[in-house]
Amino acid sequence: MTLRLYNTLTRRVEPVQPLQQGRVSLYTCGPTVYNYAHLGNFRTFLFEDLLRRWLEASGYEVFHIMNVTDVDDRTIAAARDKGVSLRAHVDPFARAFEEDRDWLRIRPAHAQPRATEYIGPMIELIQGLLDRGVAYVGDDGSVYFAIARFPAYGRLSQLDRRELRAGASERVSADEYAKEDARDFVLWKAARPEDEAVGAAWDAPFGRGRPGWHIECSAMALELVRRHWGTEVLDMHAGGVDLIFPHHEDEIAQSCAYTGRDEFARVWLHGEFLNIRGEKMSKRFGNITTARDLREDGVDPGAVRLLMFQVHYRQKLDLTDEALAGSQEGSRRLGEFQRRLLEARAETDGPGFSEAAERLERELTEALDDDLNGPRAVAALFAFATAGNAALDGGEQPGARALGAWERAEGILGVTSEVQTFRVTEASGTITETRLTPPTDAEAVGQWARNWAALRKQAKMERNYATADQIRDMLQSAGWDVRDNKDGSVEVVRTPAGVRR
Template sequence: MPMRLFNTLSGQVDELVPMDGKELRMYACGPTVYDYGHIGNFRTFLEIDVLRRFLKLSGMPIRHVMNITDVDDKIIRNAAAAGVPIGEYTPKYVNAFFEDLDALGVERPEIIARATEAIDRMVELIQKLAEVGAAYRTEDGSWYFRLKAFPEYGKLSKKDLSGMEDGARVDVDEYEKDSARDFALWKAAKPGETSWDTPIGRGRPGWHIECSAMSMKFLGDSFDLHAGGEDLMFPHHENEIAQSESVTHKPLAHHWMHVRFLLVDGRKMSKSEGNFYTLRDLLLKGYKASAIRLALISVPYRHQLNFTFDGLVDATAAIDRLRTFNSRLVKGTFADGENPEVQAAAKKAHEDYLAALGNDLNTAEARAPIFELVRLSNTAMDQGKFYQSDREAVASVLASFDAVFAVIEDHDTEPMRRAVEWAKQEGRLDDVAPELLAQQSLTDEAIDALLAERDQAKKRREFARADQIRKELTEKGIIIEDSKDGVRWKRK
């Protein structure tokens, strides 16, 4: 299954293939662990996860590196405000990040690189840049990259930077997105800041040098794919290219993938707008992690996603439809034989959804044939024209789909439980939806036991007790569905 993906560098959709013909080497910018991740961050991680899963399904070996930025201006500022060293401040947010990834079903990269564990490589790279005249030291002991030493600067973002200031410098990580000035490679130590003793002086790395050093450490001077959010294209990724290629004279990455950030209710997400959400905020409102995953990947990665709560409700309904059908498929009893119409539909759905993903990762187009297959199969079942061979064919398609989308198999209970426990620890119980709190007192086993008791009560014609059990479960957000295939339940 070929993968054609838009390449920011070339400006066109190119086939994504390993340079060595064997293993795809990819680097994806990870989190800066100064706070909890928000849904804009996670949209990027999810789209990269979909790509990774599709490539694996296609049989392509992957060497995926993701960095953890655990030293930068924001971290130092927040740690200072908390009165602790950054080594004590960041673990909380590193652990939270991986818990959130697990909740969303994001696979772990093969290599997770921490900036604070690669200081030596950063220093070596800065020394090499100084040797070729692309880095210089200032009076205070800081080191800067000389933009004029890299004439190709701007080739990724396609910005015209011919009028950039020569020699003007910027030393903070969160500077203006349209600036083009000599940027900090190494920041001289300041009182109270975390710093390292090195051959180039005591200090700490700038943000941009971290990714260059870590990507080349694990993937070599030149690799296949570099991915990240669109906000990183300039200046961060542009700076990575300049730093790395000034030393190696090779393309840092042959393919660049950028995921667009999202809007919330049509507006830019921000705390001042009151529309800023972390994953945990949404879980505490009672939304399932699987629904959040599907909502965030529902629009192709190069398109603007407008995140709304109505969209979350739609994603929840879509997942319920898939899971209800899958339960019917697994638990049903079907006669031997096959329905040619279902067989043909299963084959077409499989081909169409894979083709959509292979065409620039079109997740919206990939969903459509799966839901059409579900509709047709449900109709065939209702008419008694669905057979054992049809179940095998359709189940195979659903398994393939879920290997990429990861929403059919239900893993929602544990993220909800962890979110409530976290709210208790953080003093945020007032933010937890009442139904969610009620649900947490019921394990899956307890629900099954109550439904078994309800079934026995109905058989004994004790309908008042059966109705009482249903009412109790309903009040705690448990939806019960009685069907000819048996009783199904789900958490609201």
């Protein structure tokens, strides 16, 4: 079995065949840091994270590049509105992105280049295109790419099969008249006073200005992959479906025209949109939810990943409260199972465990090799949890095989919630706990929870069920569950937000 992926370029699922044996270069279009990234953005980054992890788990040496767009119309406009420099506006959002990324357990790219740090390579690329005669300086002083001089234009988005509707976009650009052909796109925008005001202008042989949108990806990808592995072609390039046209189409045009090669990336991967209550999540619609919104609501990142991976990356995903609540419950169940599993670890696998482990390994591989089928991969994980729980109930213990299979699968998916739990085996008669709501700092919470667990244990031993029940009710209203285990221990368990009873 080998990994097969859907390639937008060919519109087919095809086997992955890297340029260099065992190595994959992966370029993913990153965030524009004019604001907080929303869950729609993160859906794409999560699908790319799954891809990255699966490639690595499959034995590939991956070189992952994710750009950070810190200069474009929106960042400049936002900085100007706020009356600060571009840099001052963008830095906090770049940091916020990294926090959110880490929270969602997304592996950082090996290279995370910022557009403003690669102005040099961009200028070089644009100059190269001018020298080759496929770019020209327009009447407005900006540099444009001449589509007419690049015959392969439109292959990715099947433009030859489309008719552009005049005025379909309401964003009619003011520089329309400066271009030779309405479809030509800008490589370098001549500096305007607004750009200068926020420090978004650079000198170039063809005039002072700033980069167009697409040029950064080409320049940074080519520069980094050349430096790292000495190639001029990427194995994979990924992004959201909206980037197919014009962004990726334009990247191909300018990159290939520059390198003289007929491909820029061999496989083009595109993740579908996240909708919210039926509509595309977008700043324009004012319907965005950010990662930090969920974090503040107490949602576990594992639940967010589960929600995303339960839908195939090429299908639209509709975010609703019900769907999120469902994922939280599932993620919680996996979290409690994981805890049981690790606590029961032994030298050798029980029969139920070795069978379940074999199945998990096989099903996970089949699912992910088949165009990154997250839903099936997740189903395999749940099947293992159910079988494992049953085995544990039957007194079996998991050995190296089962633990290895679980850790590998969960290490790729990362859909399991952290479950906070505090256990007490013996009642201590001297404890007095009077705080009804848990303290805020982590240390004290443990003490608090254990105290209540011990008090319930005490009450139960005295057959004082009224008190025992009272303690449970109180804990539940504070968002905690009580577990009376068969071995006599009492646990107090934090219930994830959104699944409280």
